[in-house]
Amino acid sequence: MTTNTPPPDAQPDVESTSVELTVSAVDSQVSSVRLVATLAIAAMLSGLLLAAAYEITLPIIEANNAEALQAAVFKVVPDSTQLQPLVWDEDKEELVAWSPKKSADGAGEESSASEEPPAGLVIYGAYDENRQFIGYAIEAAGAGFQDTIRLLYGFNPRAVLPDEPRHITGMEILESRETPGLGDKIYKDPKFAENFLFLTVDPSIELVKDNPTAKNQVDAITGATISSKAVVKILQKSTADWLPRLPKPGDEPAFIVIDDEQQQQQQEAEQPPAEESSEDAESDTEGEEDPDNG
Amino acid sequence: MADSGSSNPLMLGSQQQAGGGSVDPDRMYREFAKGIWKENPVFVQVLGMCPMLAVTNSAINAVAMGAATAFVLVFSSIFVSLLRSFIPKQVRISTYIIIIATFVTVADMALKAAFPVVHKDLGAFISLIVVNCIILGRQEAFASRNRPLYAVADAIGMSIGFAFALLCLGATREILGSGTLFKYPIMGSNFQPWVIMILPPGGFLMLGMILLVFNWAGQTRAKRRHRADGEANAGGEVGSAS
Numbered sequence: 001m002t003t004n005t006p007p008p009d010a011q012p013d014v015e016s017t018s019v020e021l022t023v024s025a026v027d028s029q030v031s032s033v034r035l036v037a038t039l040a041i042a043a044m045l046s047g048l049l050l051a052a053a054y055e056i057t058l059p060i061i062e063a064n065n066a067e068a069l070q071a072a073v074f075k076v077v078p079d080s081t082q083l084q085p086l087v088w089d090e091d092k093e094e095l096v097a098w099s100p101k102k103s104a105d106g107a108g109e110e111s112s113a114s115e116e117p118p119a120g121l122v123i124y125g126a127y128d129e130n131r132q133f134i135g136y137a138i139e140a141a142g143a144g145f146q147d148t149i150r151l152l153y154g155f156n157p158r159a160v161l162p163d164e165p166r167h168i169t170g171m172e173i174l175e176s177r178e179t180p181g182l183g184d185k186i187y188k189d190p191k192f193a194e195n196f197l198f199l200t201v202d203p204s205i206e207l208v209k210d211n212p213t214a215k216n217q218v219d220a221i222t223g224a225t226i227s228s229k230a231v232v233k234i235l236q237k238s239t240a241d242w243l244p245r246l247p248k249p250g251d252e253p254a255f256i257v258i259d260d261e262q263q264q265q266q267q268e269a270e271q272p273p274a275e276e277s278s279e280d281a282e283s284d285t286e287g288e289e290d291p292d293n294g
Numbered sequence: 295m296a297d298s299g300s301s302n303p304l305m306l307g308s309q310q311q312a313g314g315g316s317v318d319p320d321r322m323y324r325e326f327a328k329g330i331w332k333e334n335p336v337f338v339q340v341l342g343m344c345p346m347l348a349v350t351n352s353a354i355n356a357v358a359m360g361a362a363t364a365f366v367l368v369f370s371s372i373f374v375s376l377l378r379s380f381i382p383k384q385v386r387i388s389t390y391i392i393i394i395a396t397f398v399t400v401a402d403m404a405l406k407a408a409f410p411v412v413h414k415d416l417g418a419f420i421s422l423i424v425v426n427c428i429i430l431g432r433q434e435a436f437a438s439r440n441r442p443l444y445a446v447a448d449a450i451g452m453s454i455g456f457a458f459a460l461l462c463l464g465a466t467r468e469i470l471g472s473g474t475l476f477k478y479p480i481m482g483s484n485f486q487p488w489v490i491m492i493l494p495p496g497g498f499l500m501l502g503m504i505l506l507v508f509n510w511a512g513q514t515r516a517k518r519r520h521r522a523d524g525e526a527n528a529g530g531e532v533g534s535a536s
Contacts, residue, residue, distance in 0.1 A: 030382045034382060049400065050399055180493060
C-alpha cells in the first residue's frame with residue numbers, strides 16, 4: 001500500500017505511455033533523472049517490504065530449525081528428552097558444555113556477540129528426564145550422489161550391558177538431494193534405517209551388498225549403492241574425527257541447567273532476583289533455548 | 295474465436311482499457327475465466343515450463359508451487375496495474391522485476407516459516423518464480439494496460455489455471471510414481487511404483503500426454519461446433535493448436 005505513492009516528480013508527458021501498446025524504441029521525452037528515480041523508489045520500497053518480512057519470519061524460521069534439530073536428536077538417541085550443545089574447545093582439547101555466556105568470557109574475540117555455537121565444532125549431548133547422560137548426537141556432512149548430504153547420528157559410548165560395545169544408535173538424514181525414487185531411499189526406506197539402530201564402529205563401519213553378518217556392517221540399498229556408500233563414508237569420517245575427542249565413558253559433561261546457574265551467580269553477587277523465581281523446574285526442558293532470554 | 299490455441303500468448307487478453315468508466319462485471323468474469331481454460335497458461339500458452347516439470351513429482355509440491363505463484367502473480371499485478379501510469383516504459387521491465395522479486399522473496403520466507411517441510415522439497419524453485427514467464431508475461435500483456443480490478447481478476451484466473459495444470463501433472467505423477475496421492479496410499483500394496491514418473495523424464499512424458507489430451511479435446515470440440523454450424527466442408531484442420 002505504501003508503494004501506491006507516485007514518484008514526486010511525475011511529469012504530465014508520460015500519460016501517453018500507459019496507453020501505448022507499441023513500444024517505441026526512442027522516447028526522449030522522459031528524462032533520465034525520472035528513470036533513475038523510478039527504479040530507486042521501487043528498490044527502496046522493495047527493500048522496506050523485504051526487511052519487514054524478514055524481521056517477521058526470522059524468529060519463526062529459527063524456532064522451526066531448533067525444533068527440527070531437537071526432534072532429530074531425540075529420534076537418533078532413543079529415550080532422550082533433553083539436549084545440550086557441547087563444543088570442542090581447541091585450546092583445552094576437551095568437550096565443554098556450551099552456553100552463550102561461557103563462550104562470551106571464554107573463547108574470546110567475536111564469539112561474545114554470537115548467539116550460535118561455532119559451526120563444525122559442536123555436537124549435542126542427549127539426556128533423559130533425570131538429566132542423566134544417554135548419548136551423543138553428532139551432525140556430519142559429506143558429498144552424496146547429487147549434493148551434500150547432511151545427517152545426524154546418535155552415538156552411545158557406553159556399554160549398557162556388560163559385553164555391549166560402543167555403537168551408533170540411530171541415523172537421520174537432515175538434508176539431501178538424492179534422486180527421487182532411488183537415492184532418496186536412504187531416508188525413506190525403513191529397512192535402511194534399521195541398519196543404524198545398533199551399528200558398532202569397531203573396527204570400522206563397512207558397507208556390504210548382501211545380508212550383513214556382523215554388527216558393524218550396513219546393507220546397501222539395491223539401486224542406491226552410491227547414496228548408501230556416501231552415508232557410510234560420512235559416518236566413517238565423522239566417527240574418525242569425533243570419537244577420539246569424546247571424554248571417557250562416565251566423564252561426560254553434566255547437563256547444565258541454565259536458569260539455576262544464573263540464579264546462583266546472581267545470588268553470589270547480591271540479593272536473590274525476584275523475577276527469576278517464577279521460572280520453575282519445568283522450564284528446564286527447554287533449557288537450551290533459554291540463553292536467549294537471559 | 296474457436297481456436298484459442300494459435301493466438302500469440304503475449305497478446306492474449308490485451309484488450310485496451312479505454313479511459314475510466316465503471317467496472318463491468320461481465321468483463322471481470324471474462325478476464326477471470328479465460329485463464330482457467332481457454333487461455334490456460336500451461337495447456338494453451340505453454341508457459342512456465344520450468345516449475346511445471348521440476349516440482350510436480352508430488353501433488354503437495356504442486357499445490358505449494360501453485361499457491362506461491364498465485365501470491366506473487368496477484369500482488370505483482372496489483373502493483374504493476376496501480377503504478378502503470380508512473381512507470382516510464384524504458385524501465386518498465388526492470389521495475390516489474392523488482393516488484394516480482396520482492397514478492398517472490400516474501401513468499402519464500404513465508405513458506406519457510408509456515409511450512410518448512412514443503413519449503414525443503416521445493417528448494418530453489420521458489421526463488422525461480424522470479425523468472426517464471428507467466429508472471430512477467432501477465433504484467434507486460436495485461437496488468438500494465440488494465441485497471442487494478444481487471445488485473446486482479448486476470449491474475450487470479452491465470453493462477454488457478456496454472457495451479458490446476460500443476461495439480462494435474464503432480465497428482466498423476468505421484469499416483470503412478472509413488473502409488474500415493476497427497477502421501478495417502480491409494481494403489482494397494484501390490485502396486486510397483488513407476489519410478490520414472492517421479493524422475494525428470496516422467497515429467498516430460500506426462501506433460502506430453504496431458505497436452506495431447508488437451509489439444510485432442512479442443513480439436514474435437516471445434517469440429518463438433520463446425521458441424522453444428524453446418525459448415526460441412528470445414529474439415530479436420532480447423533481449430534488445431536499446432
